[in-house]
Amino acid sequence: MGRNQKYTIALAGNANVGKSALFNQLTGLHQTIGNWPGKTVEIKEGKLLHEDIQITLVDLPGIYSISSISPEEEVTEKFILEKKPDLVINVVDAAHLERNLYLTLQLIEMEVPLVLCLNQVDFAQHEGIQIDHLELSELLGIPVIPTVAIHGKGLHELVHAAVAHIQKNNFPRYLRYGNEIENCIQQIMKELEPFNLKNWSRFFAIRLLENKYDANLKPDLEIQTRIDLCKKEIEDIHHEPIIYVFASERYSKAEHIARKVTSIETPKNKFRLLLDMFLLSPFTGYIALTVFLLFMFSAIFYFGNFIAGYLELIFGAFESFFLSSGIPYAETIWSYLILGVLSAIEVVLPFILPFYLLLSFFEDSGYISRMAVLTDSAMHVSGLHGKAFLPLFLGYGCTVTSILGTRIIEDRKERLVTCFLSTLVPCSARTIIVMGLIGVFIGFQWVLVVYALNLLILILLGRWSSKLLKSESPGLIIEVPSLRWPNAKNIVKSTWFRLKDFFVFVVPIILVGHIIFEFIRNSSFIQGIERAFSYLFEVLWGLPSFTVIPLLFGILRKELGLIMLQTFSPTGSIAGALSPRQMIVYSIIMIFYFPCVATLSALIKELGWKKSLAITGFDIAFAVILGVIVNFILSLFML
């Protein structure tokens, strides 16, 4: 064995198979989360040392197949083809072997060195499922290592087998299709010879037969004619569309293998089944959902406010210490640089910490998909389905958590729509403004009117935007993994990485925002800005000019839109300076006009610059127009 060798090993597998738990266990605290260029698909990288060999472990996204139908599948395929890892560890769930083997068979078709990690064997045994891993290894022609990743069982053996397999340098033997298909594959492979695909040629031949077109290859007319002839031949023999043929063949192989190696007894306890029935039935399910949601919401906000209060005290003490420390330009350094970072921490950290912990808990337990099932019908009203419910609901707390929560939605377009809508859901800071203005000075019934208007707009915009973006009618297709009690260590670890990732990205953007606004505040621009906006504010919205600055500073933190209103009003009190109509117009503009800086940076993180700026631009334009309309209607009967 050579010294200082370096290997790259990729983890591939379905969703919900414990892949990230395996990754967390193997790599410890050295992880980097990055996006594949041009895609918002997460790829995690970590390092580990195994007997003098440095291994870079790459966690690929969870997928069910390799057919380029989703960005995740595309990224996985590209990673394997372009980055050429030394080995792929295919993580499969022992309790759902047949479905998992479909991807395994496709990976074998890609002819990469492969080791199978048969994970969650303890859970499978609990369900009465026993798998003969030696026979499975025999049938697939690759090493199979049983593991329980969350408890670290079998991991040493897994890495050992992987390294040994790389050094042996042998490729798995692929699945043989029926003679008529094999014949066609050979024909296409021959046609592909000029492309010099080496050991990928079989994979691409199958890809071309199975799908319509592969952008990487661009076969010429002659090859395409050959492909079409072959397809027709296969379809004639099988009496079904080609799209089914390969999948059917793979699945019948998977079924055959799974049946041979699995022995099933009746599960030891029925508790899980009963619990599931309770959680999913129309009556008890909704009660449980309501309880969970209220718990989640109040946990995030009680805990968040509690911590935020303490942070404020600590930061306050730090401020007076810093300012009296005699450092030159202490005050300037403080207000331009430190304050920005601290307020980012103070405003965001206390809320996203409990949020991430709870999200990981619900994700790992398998409850998230049950939540989607329960809320699916209701969400159809706004053109979305069940998976969008949780992020949007969380938006009433904090838009940042809401946008980060959209990660649970696989479909890109739906995620975009959900992100867009969540910028318009009134978060707790905006609720403070609405309550502090309308609730205090006009009456609670007007608060309800504003919220009802907001909900109506959300539904209409949801329908409009999902219609605009979608070519196909939406429908829920979601795996419902078995319920299980999550592993605390795994939750803490993934929360830690998500937090780190978030702050590295978001703090610089909030800081820049702060510096800009601090600069404006200390300059003579204020009057200029008030004048520049005077037509919009005074004529179109009917608002006094002192509201310009508080409204703009709401971009930094929405609460400032209320706090600064107090300080900037000429009479020193809001009640004397604004009429009820003006308060309503101001609040409505405040709800819609601009996601705060923290939200904007979360948006950029999730969607990239272009889409985030498009959403922001739309929000501003929408708020401007809505402000004009509301002002006009209210001015008919209100002061």
Add this chain to the structure above:
Amino acid sequence: MQITLDKVEKGQQVLLKEMKLGSMQMQRLICLGFTPGAIIEITQNYGKGPLMLIIRSTCLALGRGVAKKIWVEIKNTP
């Protein structure tokens, strides 16, 4: 006799016959094991909202709109 999946009652087993969906959804379902002849067991169907089923040892939920476009045949109990 062929019926659509949303009409199948809880506890019944059916054989998949045909899917009349857009190509994206079709692909997704095929990857999850929805191939002609596959056995599907309905585990929950309240007549509204999504239905739950087991296919190829996996539990899935399907929106009613999707289920309405999947044609199946009731499997005779041996």
